[in-house]
Amino acid sequence: MYRLSNDQIPRWKKESSVFLPSSIDSQCPECGRLVSFATAKWSPAPQNTRIAVVRCPACQTPTMFFLLNHKGEAGTLGSDEQLYIHAKPPGREALPEILDGKGLDDPLKRAYVSAVNVFNAQEWGATAVLTRRLLEGVTKSLLPPEYQSLPLAKQVEKLPETKDLSEPVLKIADAIRKGGNLGAHFDLEAEPTQEVSQLMLDLAEELIEYFFVLPVRIEELHDKIEDLNGEKS
Ligand SMILES: [Zn+2]
Incomplete structure (x- = not known):
């Protein structure tokens, strides 16, 4: 089970006065492609749970989604509502020791998450660019201002001088x-x-x-x- 976030639900539909996701953007756990699952039918299950089984539009493997604590009061996930996909899609997860670490400031953490996200979207060129940007963020946060406009390779060389x-x-x-x-x-x-x-x-x-x-x-x-x-x- 892998939890999905609100911004992975681009469309909702209203069905007998409750809102349900009508499409979910996610990597397919089977083929790893970033696809949009059209969740046409949500079956009710005990304890306010809804279940949808959808075939991946790319590899056709059936994929199961669970909507827990479903209230469906608005076209967005409520505070208790949780959306899960049955298996964790392949790809990298941002390291919690970096996300929760006190050593990095927030812009650096965001740059790191962006790099991981584009990697998971299999955008290799963009990953290289964002990782370079991340490395620049790291050296800039360690170096004094006079070295910060140097090319990245020079900045890396200067690191042992100042740190x-x-x-x-x-x-x-x-x-x-x-x-x-x-x-x-x-x-x-x-x-x-x-x-x-x-x-x-x-x-x-x-x-x-x-x-x-x-x-x-x-x-x-x-x-x-x-x-x-x-x-x-
Ligand atoms: Zn697939």
Whole structure:
């Protein structure tokens, strides 16, 4: 089950005094195309639920939609009403750690969501453009104003000058040391709780990712992009 939003319902119809979606825009869970499902018939089910089964106009696979807590008072989803598609469409989901993270401001988060959305719409060119824009947003938010008008590649080069890249790592190491002290030296007042050990383990994972996972991933992505550029020239 995957929840759909109000703006994926372009049209409603009125049927014996209640409103029902008459079309739903979504990626098809089967073929992944962005299509408009014409929901001609909504069958009533217990507990104010409505169910519609519609064939994908592209691959013809039947797809099931559920309308929960249906009241149908207006041509829009009410506050309790929820629309679901039976399976999650293929594609990327924006990472919750980025969406809810405090490290990025709202325009950057929106730029990130836009990039994920166009990727899911299989607009590869637009994805590359928006991802570049996102990267520019990231460097601009880290660099002082005098570097912000430089070309993106130069901005990336300037990053280690203005941003102490080792600082986050030192903070993590310090936190693990302090947490480790709590465990190593017996102290009735300060015993490591489940929360502390959980946080330490999370931090250790971050540290491992930072040192071992991230550099390899960056190297691989870098090589792949180099290869693609080589193929073109
Ligand atoms: Zn399909």
